Amino acid sequence: MKTAIRVNQDIQAEKKKRAAAFREKLSRQGTLILNLVSSPGTGKTSLLEATAKELEGRLRLGVLVGDLATDRDAQRLAPLVPVKQLTTGGACHLEISLVEQGWQELGEPELDILFIENVGNLVCPASHDLGEHLRVSLLSTTEGDDKPGKYPKMFRTSQVLVLTKIDLLAYLPFRVEAAIEDARLIQPNLDIFTTSAITAEGIPEWCEYLEQQRQKLVTSVQIS
Amino acid sequence: MRQVSDIAEQHHATSVQEVKIEIGPLTGVEKILVQEAFDLLASEYVSSDCRLIIVEVPLQGMCDSCKKSIAIQDFRFQCAACGSSNIHITGGDAFRLLDVTIETELPMGVTESL
Numbered sequence: 001m002k003t004a005i006r007v008n009q010d011i012q013a014e015k016k017k018r019a020a021a022f023r024e025k026l027s028r029q030g031t032l033i034l035n036l037v038s039s040p041g042t043g044k045t046s047l048l049e050a051t052a053k054e055l056e057g058r059l060r061l062g063v064l065v066g067d068l069a070t071d072r073d074a075q076r077l078a079p080l081v082p083v084k085q086l087t088t089g090g091a092c093h094l095e096i097s098l099v100e101q102g103w104q105e106l107g108e109p110e111l112d113i114l115f116i117e118n119v120g121n122l123v124c125p126a127s128h129d130l131g132e133h134l135r136v137s138l139l140s141t142t143e144g145d146d147k148p149g150k151y152p153k154m155f156r157t158s159q160v161l162v163l164t165k166i167d168l169l170a171y172l173p174f175r176v177e178a179a180i181e182d183a184r185l186i187q188p189n190l191d192i193f194t195t196s197a198i199t200a201e202g203i204p205e206w207c208e209y210l211e212q213q214r215q216k217l218v219t220s221v222q223i224s
Numbered sequence: 225m226r227q228v229s230d231i232a233e234q235h236h237a238t239s240v241q242e243v244k245i246e247i248g249p250l251t252g253v254e255k256i257l258v259q260e261a262f263d264l265l266a267s268e269y270v271s272s273d274c275r276l277i278i279v280e281v282p283l284q285g286m287c288d289s290c291k292k293s294i295a296i297q298d299f300r301f302q303c304a305a306c307g308s309s310n311i312h313i314t315g316g317d318a319f320r321l322l323d324v325t326i327e328t329e330l331p332m333g334v335t336e337s338l
Contacts, residue, residue: 005231005235011320123252185301186300188309
């Protein structure tokens with residue numbers, strides 16, 4: 001006897017449920033989760049170094065950092081913040097299971113912000129909810145201002161865009177306005193920052209935003 | 225495929241004949257590649273002659289300003305009617321398992337003990 005069983009369910013439903021539970025758990029303890037995504041070499045780790053220096057003594061930060069191999073990023077960040085390297089062994093993105101495990105291995109510390117530095121890749125990480133409150137896309141001046149339109153899913157699913165290496169603008173044909181316009185066609189609600197981890201331009205504004213977002217989370221948790 | 229084999233087991237299927245899935249432009253899944261992956265995994269989880277039906281849906285949205293339903297072309301999230309960018313996606317961004325067609329010895333709902 002032949003029967004068609006109606007399922008009509010998101011194939012990632014189980015993973016999305018776990019991500020939502022992780023977000024909920026950390027919300028209750030007042031920890032804002034940010035998922036940092038970009039191409040390799042955009043400056044995710046450099047932004048985190050500059051952020052950690054700027055926010056020292058103001059917010060308690062922690063980092064889970066994903067790479068295919070090595071603990072180089074964790075070594076760079078270790079003098080500044082509690083950090084745990086997640087090595088994917090070849091996988092091109094992080095998934096919620098790796099994040100849950102990394103969070104445990106980090107000792108589940110009391111934090112104001114947990115940064116998840118994703119594997120450098122503008123494609124696959126877009127399809128995986130890691131339990132973040134905010135997805136932050138980074139785009140560097142050396143990559144070109146035409147990138148948002150080429151990777152629509154990543155920019156569409158982000159709430160924040162951080163332009164990096166802005167100190168190199170004088171040497172490159174990168175047009176800040178063109179990049180922003182391209183990104184806003186895909187996601188008009190993006191909060192946008194222009195930064196340089198070397199000169200610290202834009203870092204104070206970015207860090208103030210982080211403080212506000214963290215406060216917003218704490219307030220919303222208290223209200224509910 | 226694990227979901228499919230779980231469903232087959234739940235319903236005491238003797239075989240799985242067809243799996244129907246939905247993909248869209250923002251699913252992050254390519255039709256040819258998902259077919260290849262399915263062919264590789266089918267023999268492990270169900271059987272190698274199980275068919276995969278891929279339903280491709282376009283990117284659809286709803287304009288939050290003028291409340292019109294719109295087709296989103298070239299990932300440009302702008303309402304053709306009123307020009308607003310306040311659009312939420314209503315279709316074409318999920319990777320969904322739609323139907324699983326199975327073969328059973330007895331009609332559905334009839335258990336062995338009856």
